[in-house]
Amino acid sequence: MLFSESFIFTAREDPKTADCTSHKLLLKGCFLYMVSSGIYSYLPLGHRVLENVSNIIRKHMNACGAQEILMSALQPIEMWQKTGRDKDLEEVMFKFKDRKNRDLCLGPTHEEEITEIVAKFLTSYKQLPFTLYQIQAKFRDEPRPRFGLMRSAEFIMKDAYSFDIDEEGLALNYEKMLGAYKKIFTECGLEFVEVKADSGVMGGDVSHEFMVAAAIGEDELFYCDKCKQYFKESGKCCNCKLDLKEVKTVEIGHVFKLGAKYSKVGGAMFLDNKGKSQPVIMGCYGIGVSRILPAIVQTNHDDKGIIWPKGISPFDVSILILSDGAKENAIEISGTLEDLGISTLVDDRPLSAGVKFNDAYLIGNPFVVVVGKNFINSGKLDIEVRKTKEKLCFTKDEAIDFLKKEYGK
Numbered sequence: 001m002l003f004s005e006s007f008i009f010t011a012r013e014d015p016k017t018a019d020c021t022s023h024k025l026l027l028k029g030c031f032l033y034m035v036s037s038g039i040y041s042y043l044p045l046g047h048r049v050l051e052n053v054s055n056i057i058r059k060h061m062n063a064c065g066a067q068e069i070l071m072s073a074l075q076p077i078e079m080w081q082k083t084g085r086d087k088d089l090e091e092v093m094f095k096f097k098d099r100k101n102r103d104l105c106l107g108p109t110h111e112e113e114i115t116e117i118v119a120k121f122l123t124s125y126k127q128l129p130f131t132l133y134q135i136q137a138k139f140r141d142e143p144r145p146r147f148g149l150m151r152s153a154e155f156i157m158k159d160a161y162s163f164d165i166d167e168e169g170l171a172l173n174y175e176k177m178l179g180a181y182k183k184i185f186t187e188c189g190l191e192f193v194e195v196k197a198d199s200g201v202m203g204g205d206v207s208h209e210f211m212v213a214a215a216i217g218e219d220e221l222f223y224c225d226k227c228k229q230y231f232k233e234s235g236k237c238c239n240c241k242l243d244l245k246e247v248k249t250v251e252i253g254h255v256f257k258l259g260a261k262y263s264k265v266g267g268a269m270f271l272d273n274k275g276k277s278q279p280v281i282m283g284c285y286g287i288g289v290s291r292i293l294p295a296i297v298q299t300n301h302d303d304k305g306i307i308w309p310k311g312i313s314p315f316d317v318s319i320l321i322l323s324d325g326a327k328e329n330a331i332e333i334s335g336t337l338e339d340l341g342i343s344t345l346v347d348d349r350p351l352s353a354g355v356k357f358n359d360a361y362l363i364g365n366p367f368v369v370v371v372g373k374n375f376i377n378s379g380k381l382d383i384e385v386r387k388t389k390e391k392l393c394f395t396k397d398e399a400i401d402f403l404k405k406e407y408g409k
C-alpha cells in the first residue's frame with residue numbers, strides 16, 4: 001500500500017475527546033472515528049487490526065471444531081420474555097417498535113436466539129455434540145460509555161455456544177475452549193489472567209473470566225508479589241500469607257457452563273439412546289473482540305505511539321522513502337516482501353523525514369525500514385525494531401532475510 005493513496009490522516013494534536021492513553025492513540029493514529037459518544041467506526045487501519053484479531057480467533061475456534069454462523073442483530077422481544085431476561089437486561093437493552101407495532105431489540109447477547117435455532121433442528125443424541133460461534137456487533141445502552149472501545153454502546157464480540165449430551169461432554173468442550181482462549185490471547189500479545197468468576201445474569205454454575213491489568217479497568221484483582229498469582233478476594237495470599245496488592249483489570253473474555261438453563265426454557269431437547277427426552281447441555285464462550293484493540297494498546301506503546309505485536313499490526317512493515325532517488329528501490333523491496341506474504345505500507349509522500357517517522361510510530365507497525373541516502377550511497381538499509389528499539393543496518397538481501405525470519409516465511 002502506498003501511503004499517498006491511503007485513507008490515513010493522523011492527528012498532530014492529542015484528541016480532546018480521548019479519556020485514556022489507548023483511546024488517544026487509536027484516534028490519533030487514524031484507527032477510529034468517533035460517530036458519537038460510545039459509537040465508533042473503524043477506519044482502514046483499525047479495520048485491518050480488527051480483522052487480524054478476528055482471524056486469530058477464527059483460527060483457534062475452527063481448530064476446536066466450532067462452526068461459524070452469523071445471527072440476526074434484530075431480535076423480537078418475545079424471545080427474551082421466555083427466559084425472563086428482558087427484565088434482567090432491561091436497562092441495557094435497545095428496544096423499539098417496527099411499523100407493525102412489533103417489539104424488537106438489538107441483541108445485547110445471543111443465548112436465547114441460538115437456543116431457538118438449535119431447538120428447531122435438534123432431535124437425536126446422534127447429532128451431538130457441536131459448537132457454533134459468531135463474530136458480530138452487539139448493543140448495550142451503556143449508562144456511561146467511556147474509554148473508547150473499552151466501554152461502548154455498539155461493540156464486536158465473538159460468542160460461541162457448545163451443545164452436549166451431558167455434563168461430561170460439556171466439561172470436555174469447556175476445557176477445549178479454555179485452551180483455545182489461552183492461545184488466542186497469547187497470540188494477541190496480551191498478558192492475561194484467568195480467574196474463576198460469578199455467572200451473573202448468564203446463569204449456570206461454573207464460569208471463568210480472562211482479564212488484563214489496565215489502569216482504566218473497572219474490575220479489580222488482588223496480586224501476590226511473591227508467588228505472582230492473582231486472587232478475586234483481598235484476603236491475604238493463601239499460599240504465602242502476605243498482603244495482596246489491588247490491580248485494576250479489564251475483562252476480555254468470559255466462559256460459562258450454562259447446563260440446561262436455556263435449553264429447558266427454549267425447548268432444545270433431544271432423544272437420548274434410550275429414547276428419553278433430555279435438554280441439551282450448553283456452554284457459552286465470549287470474547288470482547290473490539291475491546292482487545294485498546295487492551296493491546298494499553299500495554300504495547302511508548303511515548304511515540306502504538307507498538308502492535310506481530311500478526312496484529314495493520315501492516316507488517318513500514319517503509320519510509322527518505323530520498324528522492326530511492327523510490328524505485330523502495331517499491332521493489334515492498335514488492336519482494338508482499339510476494340513473501342509480508343504486508344507493507346510505503347510512505348512515498350513528499351514530506352519531511354520527521355513527519356514520516358512520526359506517522360510510522362503512530363501507526364505502530366513492528367518494523368520501520370528506511371530507504372534513504374545511505375541506500376543510494378552504500379546499498380545499506382536501516383531497520384528499526386519498534387519493540388526492542390534496536391536499529392539495524394543491512395544490505396537489501398540481508399534485510400529481506402531478516403524480515404522473512406521474523407515472520408516465519
Ligand SMILES: [Zn+2]
Binds near residue numbers: 229238241
Ligand atoms: Zn503468594
